[in-house]
């Protein structure tokens with residue numbers, strides 16, 4: 001999918017997570033439209049750094065929330081693996097573009113959006129249900 005608009009049906013119930021999900025969705029959409037509109041490299045570069053920095057910050061927030069429960073959370077390891085995949089498969093290629101090693105393609109941006117949509121509506125939701133049930137969030 002090219003883009004999606006974040007809406008409250010995507011809420012996990014943990015306010016800090018939901019706020020960050022909404023913001024990263026918006027940054028990813030801005031990158032997508034900038035690319036489709038043929039914006040110059042400096043604009044794309046700024047947005048790619050923003051996606052990278054925000055994703056690092058957001059994943060760190062989730063790891064913090066999960067840290068006390070990592071032995072109990074059934075999906076902890078696969079959740080970490082999904083975050084690593086996001087950096088190697090999506091953000092890694094965007095950073096390669098900045099180093100003139102790869103092109104941005106619509107397929108890459110579709111992959112980025114699909115991954116993000118499926119992640120926040122899949123394993124992040126399960127994580128939030130677990131933490132809310134534990135009274136941890």
Ligand SMILES: [Fe+2]
Pocket residue numbers: 017021058062119120124
């Ligand atoms: Fe998340």
Ligand SMILES: [Fe+2]
Pocket residue numbers: 062079083119123124
């Ligand atoms: Fe996550």
